[in-house]
Amino acid sequence: MYKYKKLIASLIMIIGLLNTGAVLADTYKGHAEKFDATQQDQSELFTGQVEILDEKDVIKMTVSQVIDGSFSLEGDEFFAEVVSDVSGDSGVILPKGTLAHGVIKEQSEARRLGRNGYVSLDFDYLVTPDGREIPIEGKMSTKMHPVIEAGKIVATDVGYTAAGGAIGGLLALNLFGVEAAVASQGYTVMGGAAVGGTIGLGMSLWRKGKDVLISPGDEIRVKINTKVPLPVYKDTALKQHEVNYPGLTIKITNIVHEKDPFGEANTITLSLSITNMTNLTLSGMDLALVNDYNNIFHPSIFGDTNLMFKQIKPGDRLAGRISFSVDNINRSFWLTFCDRRTKKTLSKISIDNAYKNVSDKVKKKNDKLRKKPNYYKERDPFEV
Secondary structure (H helix, E strand, O other), X not given: OHHHHHHHHXXXXXXXXXXXXXXXXXXXXXXXXXXXXXXXXXXXXXXXXXXXXXXXXXXXXXXXXXXXXXXXXXXXXXXXXXXXXXXXXXXXXXXXXXXXXXXXXXXXXXXXXXXXXXXXEEEEEEXXXXXXXXXXXXXXXXXXXXXXXXHXXXXXXXXXXXXXXXXXXXXXXXXXXHHHHHHOOOHHHHHHHHHHHHHHHHHHHHOEOOOEEEOOOOEEEEEEOXXXXXXXXXXXXXXXOOEOEOOEEEEEEEEEEEOOOOOOOOEEEEEEEEEEOOOOOEEHHHEEEEEOOOOEEOEOOXXXXXXXXXXXXXXXXXXXXXXXXXXXXXXXXXXXXXXXXXXXXXXXXXXXXHHOOOOHHHHHHHHHHOOOOOOEOOOOOOOO
8 A cells, every 4th residue: 555655646746847847848938928029019119229318418307205405314315207308319218207216415404694505416327117227327406606606695695784774774864863863964874874784794694595495396407427328219109098089089289388377387278179070068177187196187267268168069170278277297197088977088188299299489488487496495584
């Protein structure tokens, strides 16, 4: 009986080894197939040309979290995101949405004598939307040149001293009267001005500068310090996915970035051409923008309301403009059209896809609107 059990156990072991060999063979085969698929993906993404990202290039990015010069520490890591395509002579080499890994290299809080705080950021690698990790050397700093900063401090301090002198003179005039000023040949006013000037000078010496605050949505410009060869993307590889509804044609003919009535650059105004050959009656209020975080933004009453309150009946063809106030104008957005009755999304049109066809003149105006922001927190001049 023992011999039979031993024979059966040996047979089971041999069968197990044979199955293991088969599994290993299948695994090796699968690995080879995966490699071929990767090669195919590369050919679908890139043209085969190579461009150089070098020292003259500046990449526009926005940070993913708040960087505060008074709280952030040297060595803190963060991520930033490329906000517009970086192109070479042959096409795009770094698409919008590429992530950059960064570290706070230096930081300083605001100090007395009106000296502002600053942060210096280092970037060491990029992660593209297709998963490639690219080593780089990039830098960005809010630190002013010492001569420029000293000049600004002196100009501000003179302002404080002059204001103090004027206030002191007025106080002396109100306190002692015009007669006293005449009798003393103006010495009372001059004395008041001297006292006021001293107070103003004391304020200028005591006041602190401003602390740095870089928030998500603020555009930073990162200088590249090395030459990096990068493949050129095909136009088809960078197109965002869209959803179309049979009979409903929506074409985005222009995209303009604007400021709201409060001066914030947070409004996207779209010029649209809409043809409705469905059996549905739609409305401009059924339009919305959805960003890549799935946040929804409805039409804004502070922008162009041309299409907002219009009905779009079956057979209608119309064109007009509509505005949306968004949280971060640099994100990726899709224009959606919903059926109000079913709450179903009928179509989803990529703003990024349409933006490639916008004129260079409009793009330049949009870029000017997104100029470098003020990175400093406002501080009360009397704050200790």
